[in-house]
Amino acid sequence: MPPATNDASGDGSFSVRLEPFEGPLDLLLFLVRKNELDIYDIPIARVTKQYLEYIDLIRTLNLDQAGDFLAMAATLVHIKSRMLLPEPAGPEEEAEDPRQEIIQPLLEYARLKEAAALLEKRHLLDRDVFTRDFVSDELFDPEEEELVRVSLFDLLSAFKEVIAHSTGKVLLALDRFECTLEEKVSDILERLGRSRNLLFTELFTDLHRRELVVTFLAILELLKLNLIQVVQPAQGGIMRVYLVTQPSPAYGSDDNTT
């Protein structure tokens, strides 16, 4: 609710400040502050008068929350009337200050308001500071397949597959140059030199049955010389042939390799 401040500057203008009061305690605290009062010694008559003036103003402005403020108004009026009563004459018993009824809640409210102000001053997430607000899936490379060197057994069964698939093909013998093992070895090395790696099956494409065997023997030879390595994903799959460029390859144990 927007409170209104009576502009006392003397020019008769009347300004409505749109700073909302959060409730009766807030208004009361505002009055204490505005009049620079000691919260423990509130001149109740003066504060009550001002409080009621504000309520009137709130009503005049047709602000719908005026009701929230009425209970406190009643309390203030009640305290004021009790203050007017003569002090009881009892020698030992000190009379309780009727204002205690509002001092305690007011103090507590003032503290909490200060606590709220302190919270407000912190660096708030999504207001002052920010963090990434999306899943980080895109921020690292997709898991590379873990590669392992294949064993002689794997190679043999892969070769069996190659043979099985080649039988159906019609190959024109006369077009083919039948090469020696040495020639095949240098042929493979040359091809690997051009493209960093080759599919195992690629090496056998469109070859005669005899040439298939020579190629396979060439691969075994190159493996023995540690000039190439054949790897496949740990969980099985496509085999690839790599040229060995460094003496110690980055793959796991190769005890079972040819």
Added chain:
Amino acid sequence: MTTQLKAIIECLLYLAEEPLPVKRLRETIPGAETREIVSAVEELQQDYESESRGMELREVAGGYQLRSRPEFKDYIKRFRRVEPSRLSRAAMETLAIIAYKQPILKSEVERLRGVEVGGILRTLMEKGLIRVVGRKNLPGRPIIYGTTKKFLGVFELKDLSELPTLEEFTQITGETLHAYREDS
């Protein structure tokens, strides 16, 4: 190891979607002891304190998190093209009451603020800043409220003990109140 440990931790902090507890770092980095991890995090925290860095490494809500430097918030606003979220003063006051007085009933919050707070509680719940922590054994079994872990994260608090105690706000005289109202 230390240099590498720091780098690994930075990498994980970068990828993490939530504040990262030391425990989680330990589970992820075998062979690193809690002591080593903590000291690497502290070193990293110092590295990030440099003016030339765009983020800060903060300890919040029981873990560590990289956060943008507050002085860059205007750039970020422009960058994200959406107005940052705000809490009204009423919501902030209500939240402060719950943070300091939890576990607390709605009726107690209302007594302290002097106004009804039903709508504000709903907003704070929706924003995930407060939660139902239980029900009181009273007629109507009223709901007891408390703050959430998200609250700690939003307000950059390690834990609730980082909040000053209410008693520290005692010197409430006319003057301090005056000063407070001025800048609020």
Added chain:
Amino acid sequence: MTTQLKAIIECLLYLAEEPLPVKRLRETIPGAETREIVSAVEELQQDYESESRGMELREVAGGYQLRSRPEFKDYIKRFRRVEPSRLSRAAMETLAIIAYKQPILKSEVERLRGVEVGGILRTLMEKGLIRVVGRKNLPGRPIIYGTTKKFLGVFELKDLSELPTLEEFTQITGETLHAYREDS
């Protein structure tokens, strides 16, 4: 300016969902010229080349992006295995809003969350949890979003009427999503 420029760029790179083109940086940092931005990025790139860093600044898809160092992939794998939920809190909140308020426009989701949600919507679409249900007859014909059948499956709901309250929703999601990731 240079030190600060580098810091601002680092900050934006940290927050960016996608590789950041120089053009976008220029739009966000008024007063910085392309030349200055490029040289700040290059400096930053050098800073990140240090062994003690957990990320790399790489040029990908027409922009710059901070990415985890590839040599840490084993840690990342382990890290993500212990991650409690594969949806970020932000994604979870966005999903909840769509589930409860569907059919809903992106602009409405953004108003409710107070932040840009473009990237999150894409993630949720990719995970098959939300879908385009149509287009609104408004300027620009904005897309209307809703949840999918898979969403119901993941959260073990017969239909949308079975949706728990918002509060229950956030409580159960962690666990269900965990289970969901295991078998997906």
